Amino acid sequence: MSAPRPSAYLANAVRSGGRSAVEVLEESLAAIDAGDGEVHAFNLVMADEARAQAVAVDRTVANGEDPGPLAGVPVALKDNLCTRGVPTTCSSRILEGWRPPYDATVVTRLQRAGAVVVGKTNMDEFAMGSSTETSAFGPTRNPHHTGRVPGGSSGGSAAAVAAGFVPLALGSDTGGSIRQPAALCGVVGMKPTYGTVSRYGLVAFASSLDQIGPFAATVADAALLFDVIGGHDPADSTSLNRPTPRVLSVLDDGVAGLTVGVLAELLDGADPDVVARVRQAADALAAAGARVEEASVPEVVLGLSAYYLIAPGEASSNLARYDGVRYGLRRDAEDTVAMNTATRSAGFGAEVKRRIMLGTYALSSGYYDAYYGTAQRVRTRIAEDFHEAFASFDFIVAPTSPTTAFELGAKAQDPLAMYLSDFCTVPMSLAGIPAISIPSGLSEGLPVGFQLAGPAFSENRLFDAAYALERAIGFDGSAARRRPGG
Amino acid sequence: MTTPERITRADVAHVANLARLELTDEELDLFTGQLAQVLEHAADVASLDLAGVKPTAHAMAVTNVLRPDEVRPCLDRDEVLGQAPSVEDHRFRVPRILGEAP
Numbered sequence: 001m002s003a004p005r006p007s008a009y010l011a012n013a014v015r016s017g018g019r020s021a022v023e024v025l026e027e028s029l030a031a032i033d034a035g036d037g038e039v040h041a042f043n044l045v046m047a048d049e050a051r052a053q054a055v056a057v058d059r060t061v062a063n064g065e066d067p068g069p070l071a072g073v074p075v076a077l078k079d080n081l082c083t084r085g086v087p088t089t090c091s092s093r094i095l096e097g098w099r100p101p102y103d104a105t106v107v108t109r110l111q112r113a114g115a116v117v118v119g120k121t122n123m124d125e126f127a128m129g130s131s132t133e134t135s136a137f138g139p140t141r142n143p144h145h146t147g148r149v150p151g152g153s154s155g156g157s158a159a160a161v162a163a164g165f166v167p168l169a170l171g172s173d174t175g176g177s178i179r180q181p182a183a184l185c186g187v188v189g190m191k192p193t194y195g196t197v198s199r200y201g202l203v204a205f206a207s208s209l210d211q212i213g214p215f216a217a218t219v220a221d222a223a224l225l226f227d228v229i230g231g232h233d234p235a236d237s238t239s240l241n242r243p244t245p246r247v248l249s250v251l252d253d254g255v256a257g258l259t260v261g262v263l264a265e266l267l268d269g270a271d272p273d274v275v276a277r278v279r280q281a282a283d284a285l286a287a288a289g290a291r292v293e294e295a296s297v298p299e300v301v302l303g304l305s306a307y308y309l310i311a312p313g314e315a316s317s318n319l320a321r322y323d324g325v326r327y328g329l330r331r332d333a334e335d336t337v338a339m340n341t342a343t344r345s346a347g348f349g350a351e352v353k354r355r356i357m358l359g360t361y362a363l364s365s366g367y368y369d370a371y372y373g374t375a376q377r378v379r380t381r382i383a384e385d386f387h388e389a390f391a392s393f394d395f396i397v398a399p400t401s402p403t404t405a406f407e408l409g410a411k412a413q414d415p416l417a418m419y420l421s422d423f424c425t426v427p428m429s430l431a432g433i434p435a436i437s438i439p440s441g442l443s444e445g446l447p448v449g450f451q452l453a454g455p456a457f458s459e460n461r462l463f464d465a466a467y468a469l470e471r472a473i474g475f476d477g478s479a480a481r482r483r484p485g486g
Numbered sequence: 487m488t489t490p491e492r493i494t495r496a497d498v499a500h501v502a503n504l505a506r507l508e509l510t511d512e513e514l515d516l517f518t519g520q521l522a523q524v525l526e527h528a529a530d531v532a533s534l535d536l537a538g539v540k541p542t543a544h545a546m547a548v549t550n551v552l553r554p555d556e557v558r559p560c561l562d563r564d565e566v567l568g569q570a571p572s573v574e575d576h577r578f579r580v581p582r583i584l585g586e587a588p
Contacts, residue, residue, distance in 0.1 A: 194545040237551040305528040330571035376541030432545025
């Protein structure tokens with residue numbers, strides 16, 4: 001059983017002509033072919049397009065040119081990232097068959113870096129969910145235990161990396177949708193500072209929270225992918241125009257001398273086995289030279305409530321565009337309002353309908369101040385409290401998810417129970433700060449995630465600390481990797 | 487901040503209509519219970535003293551993002567219209583939007 005091949009080595013082998021991109025791709029496609037019937041990480045495998053891309057990468061190398069830092073590395077995309085001419089469904093019936101007329105900025109950047117896009121991964125419908133069970137195309141299964149959920153909403157991307165189908169994948173994180181599935185699948189997942197990665201071509205869910213970020217088997221691979229996708233983009237007016245440090249170059253500074261705060265409020269609601277693993281990881285940080293203390297950010301316990309008013313509010317507005325007029329599904333009716341209503345009623349699943357109604361209600365006349373307005377004030381308080389905590393601590397650490405992967409169906413009929421899965425991840429989203437989840441071991445065979453969060457724009461130090469901690473923990477995720485014939 | 491009344495079946499029906507969603511009787515019953523549960527939980531946002539706290543408009547505030555007013559290429563018209571369920575004369579076609587003439 002081989003270790004996951006770090007993408008940097010893979011890319012260097014392709015750049016130097018030691019391996020061909022076509023051969024690397026065929027290995028990935030064979031692994032998907034052998035294992036994805038069981039896992040269902042992919043909505044679509046783009047074998048033809050990927051082969052053409054791989055041939056082009058090899059031709060570039062043969063011509064003596066450099067295809068880029070991700071030369072020949074297979075990458076999977078969450079199915080809410082637009083790919084020109086290739087179906088982009090958001091795992092919703094309402095977009096089935098839609099072929100976007102443009103590529104997301106991150107897709108363009110991947111291709112310019114020489115990466116090979118192998119397919120679109122399954123997700124909760126419009127990224128609304130924490131288990132990938134709200135997908136209109138059926139759930140993804142956790143490669144560590146196929147009776148369990150992979151987390152969500154980017155469950156397909158997390159599972160694709162955990163199963164060894166691809167070394168890298170992109171997801172989107174609105175309230176934890178990268179970090180929580182990374183935790184449940186035993187891989188690395190990172191949500192950047194809001195505005196660091198362009199959202200152009202990411203189908204909008206809650207625009208003040210949505211961020212694209214990397215999945216990988218290792219911290220160094222996640223950093224490599226972050227370096228490729230980050231940076232200012234004039235096509236996204238919320239993209240920040242500031243220099244983005246290349247994080248990969250700083251990945252060996254260690255954690256000696258850093259002060260790390262264990263966030264007490266987020267340990268309270270977590271399962272005892274999760275708390276034990278998080279404590280162990282904190283001890284490993286201390287053993288590596290960090291000063292580890294208890295931290296308190298009292299308002300984070302209100303994060304979940306604020307999030308489930310703000311995000312549905314924004315979603316109710318963003319999803320008004322699915323009206324059967326310009327793209328996707330249409331259910332005909334005698335007038336346009338009836339057509340809009342018939343289309344939306346047939347095209348959206350139950351969770352999306354719930355969130356749209358929740359958001360419409362929270363924004364509606366008479367309730368706006370009590371719900372949405374108050375939630376946005378709570379959001380300000382949470383951001384201020386984090387800011388204050390970072391005066392004393394370099395990083396805050398916490399569980400990524402209060403539980404390990406739960407059984408398929410366990411929470412599917414209980415929206416509030418499902419929402420509580422996001423308890424440990426929404427506070428950072430509300431504050432707009434970066435956070436990374438790395439595997440901190442197994443509990444009864446299921447991965448436990450450890451979350452590190454830092455102040456805005458601390459990505460380089462955050463990756464660095466995660467890298468040092470990863471080496472101290474020495475997590476082995478090989479049990480979940482599916483191989484051709486294996 | 488006072489907590490609003492519990493959401494009713496009629497509220498859910500009203501909101502569904504605003505959101506252009508048609509719900510069956512069973513869905514109305516189910517969603518009313520589920521939304522009430524979520525809103526009850528969310529009501530704890532009112533527990534904090536928020537006097538003088540401004541609402542967040544953006545996590546990382548940027549203002550007045552402008553670009554030069556230059557002609558640039560846009561999406562290909564045929565490619566965009568090619569995705570539409572119904573098209574006529576290079577325009578999106580929809581069913582009638584006004585009532586019958588009297």
